Amino acid sequence: MMRFSPYILLILIIPILNSCFTEQRLAYRYEKELSKTSILFKNSADIFLTNSKVSIPSKLNVEEKDFLYDSAFYASDLIQHIDINEFKNQFGKFFIKPLNDSRFHIFPADSIARFIMQDRPRIIVDIVQIEVEENYDYYYDNIEEDPLYLKQGKYLHIKEANEHIEEINEHINDFRGLAKETYDIEILRNALTINMWLKIDLWLEDSTYSTNMIFLDYNIFDKIEGVFTWKYTDKVNYIYTIDSLDVNELWKAEEYPAIELGNASINFIINTVIDNRYNAKYNSSTNNYWQYSSKSKKIIPTNKEPNYQVLE
Numbered sequence: 001m002m003r004f005s006p007y008i009l010l011i012l013i014i015p016i017l018n019s020c021f022t023e024q025r026l027a028y029r030y031e032k033e034l035s036k037t038s039i040l041f042k043n044s045a046d047i048f049l050t051n052s053k054v055s056i057p058s059k060l061n062v063e064e065k066d067f068l069y070d071s072a073f074y075a076s077d078l079i080q081h082i083d084i085n086e087f088k089n090q091f092g093k094f095f096i097k098p099l100n101d102s103r104f105h106i107f108p109a110d111s112i113a114r115f116i117m118q119d120r121p122r123i124i125v126d127i128v129q130i131e132v133e134e135n136y137d138y139y140y141d142n143i144e145e146d147p148l149y150l151k152q153g154k155y156l157h158i159k160e161a162n163e164h165i166e167e168i169n170e171h172i173n174d175f176r177g178l179a180k181e182t183y184d185i186e187i188l189r190n191a192l193t194i195n196m197w198l199k200i201d202l203w204l205e206d207s208t209y210s211t212n213m214i215f216l217d218y219n220i221f222d223k224i225e226g227v228f229t230w231k232y233t234d235k236v237n238y239i240y241t242i243d244s245l246d247v248n249e250l251w252k253a254e255e256y257p258a259i260e261l262g263n264a265s266i267n268f269i270i271n272t273v274i275d276n277r278y279n280a281k282y283n284s285s286t287n288n289y290w291q292y293s294s295k296s297k298k299i300i301p302t303n304k305e306p307n308y309q310v311l312e
Contacts, residue, residue, distance in 0.1 A: 023286050026274050027299045034103035038118040039269075041099060042109045042126040043092035045196075047084045051076040052135040078192060079134045081247045087254055091130065094258035095265075099125070101294055102266055122203045125265055128213075129197040132253060137191035139224045141238065142184035161185050161228060161236045185238040189222040190245050194257040197311075198265060204276060212272070213311040216264050218257035220245065264307045266292045270299055271306070 054072035056065060074080055099106050104123075107115040115122065143161070161183040200212045226240025270290050278286045288301045 026277050031299045037121045038105045039123045040107045040115045041096050045127040045130045048131040049079040050133045052133050076134050090254040091258045094255045095262040098262035124201040126199045128199050131195040133193040135191050139187045139189050143228045158239045161238050183236045192220045192253050194218045215309045216261045
């Protein structure tokens with residue numbers, strides 16, 4: 001086996017450590033600059049309501065497609081009850097909340113004249129399109145997870161679980177022998193998906209400009225609670241209760257996604273600036289993903305994946 005001396009290992013890891021420390025310094029420095037950065041928030045979104053529970057054939061002319069889309073809309077359980085103007089206004093109100101709570105200097109859309117006069121880094125955040133999509137999703141559970149405590153009379157539904165028999169190595173066999181039994185369940189549930197397209201224009205302190213279109217989404221589901229049971233039966237069943245989405249809960253589609261996606265827009269800005277500065281210094285991309293903590297008002301590294309997709 002090849003061995004490296006401590007000195008060689010130190011030489012190898014110094015560039016990596018220096019890279020990490022540089023990113024941390026850039027993040028810390030930008031954290032101090034947030035209050036000097038102006039953001040103009042706009043909500044010019046077109047709102048689309050789509051019922052994806054109904055399949056629309058692709059080989060149709062425009063009139064046939066329009067007819068089916070309209071029919072699907074009025075056959076929907078939820079989206080036909082959404083007022084587009086009310087949804088847009090409420091979504092924008094909740095989206096801007098994380099921005100207002102951050103250290104950035106926020107300007108509303110009607111303050112563009114004052115925004116342009118700001119002698120500091122400037123950013124425009126504009127919600128350009130939102131799609132509220134009603135669809136189906138599958139809830140998944142398996143017996144390897146910790147079961148919930150079984151309360152009598154709580155569970156209203158029952159479904160037989162799927163059985164899987166897995167051959168395992170005899171050296172790690174359990175008391176069952178050479179086969180391990182597992183059980184899982186899939187339950188069809190209602191879902192609302194909020195798809196959002198966000199345009200972010202950045203004028204950085206070094207006079208560089210970039211325009212970016214990013215895609216973000218957020219899902220709301222029927223709430224299911226259940227537990228596997230095999231008591232008094234020769235089959236493994238899954239008994240569960242379901243709290244279905246209904247018209248009275250449509251406010252969740254305005255508030256929950258908007259706040260989460262507002263935070264995601266801040267993270268995009270922070271990572272774009274840090275990566276831009278790192279690239280200018282090292283001609284390469286950063287190694288970490290950074291997020292803004294609304295509680296501590298600090299920029300911190302995280303192992304999470306970015307919750308946005310940059311579009312070409």
